[in-house]
Amino acid sequence: MKEDDTSTRAQSFGSAVDEYRAGRPDYPEQFVRLVVPESAHTVADVGAGTGKLTAVLRRLGHDVTAIDPDRRMLDALGDSAPEVRTLVGAGESLPLPDSSVDAVTYGQAWHWVDAATASCEAARVLRPGGVLVLIWNIRDPGDSFARALDDAIGSSPAETLIDTGGPEVRAPFAGFTHRTHSWTRTMSPAGLDAMVRSRSPYLAADDAQRLRVLAAVADLTGGREVRLPYVTHAYVAAVPG
DSSP states (O other), X not given: OXXXXXXXXXXXXXXXXHHHHHHSOOOOHHHHHHXXXXXXXXXXXXXXXXXXXXXXXXXXXXXXXXXXSOHHHHHHHHHHOTTSEEEEOBTTBOSSOTTOEEEEEEESOGGGSOHHHHHHHHHHHEEEEEEEEEEEEEEOTTSHHHHHHHHHHOOOHHHHXXXXXXXXXXXXXXXXXXXXXXXXXXXXXXXXXXHHHTSHHHHHSOHHHHHHHHHHHHHHHTTOOEEEEEEEEEEEEEOOO
């Protein structure tokens, strides 16, 4: 994917705020508790979108600053959580002072950034010993229904990244600890439709392509509620203390 195409797709979600909120899965709270240290009082949630991960971090007691390049997404976050500080910014240029947070999180977002530049920026704003936590909810490729759904709706950059070995991180980070958590999400036809409409391949498609995708999903589900298995992946790296 060309760099300009990546940037365009990364900022396309603001045109589907309602679909994103309704269709995207939440992050399993106990798993987030496991991978984001309780001692991380201040957290920068980068690529926060409508606040799916921000909300979990807040429930776990973290003081969160939500950062996203799209003001429309942050406005939606503010509607549901007006107490959260929001800043327009990108992973390559974080609007935060040096050594100002204990953790930097990316929920469903690191695949949109330049890994080298974003690694340097995360390290800059983290205090010594702070952690970078990258999280993705990925439909379980080992499940036959999930594979059929992926065939119908197409792969996103997130799924491609996980399938091809996971994210990269640059100095001063030395590598990741990788954890996974399997779970199942029950979805109504309307919820599944919203999820499909919120994805970057759908948002980048033309009208005819979108109609074909929605028809294929309807044929696959028959208009019935579905149980969709997920694997949540977390990659954790620490700044040397």
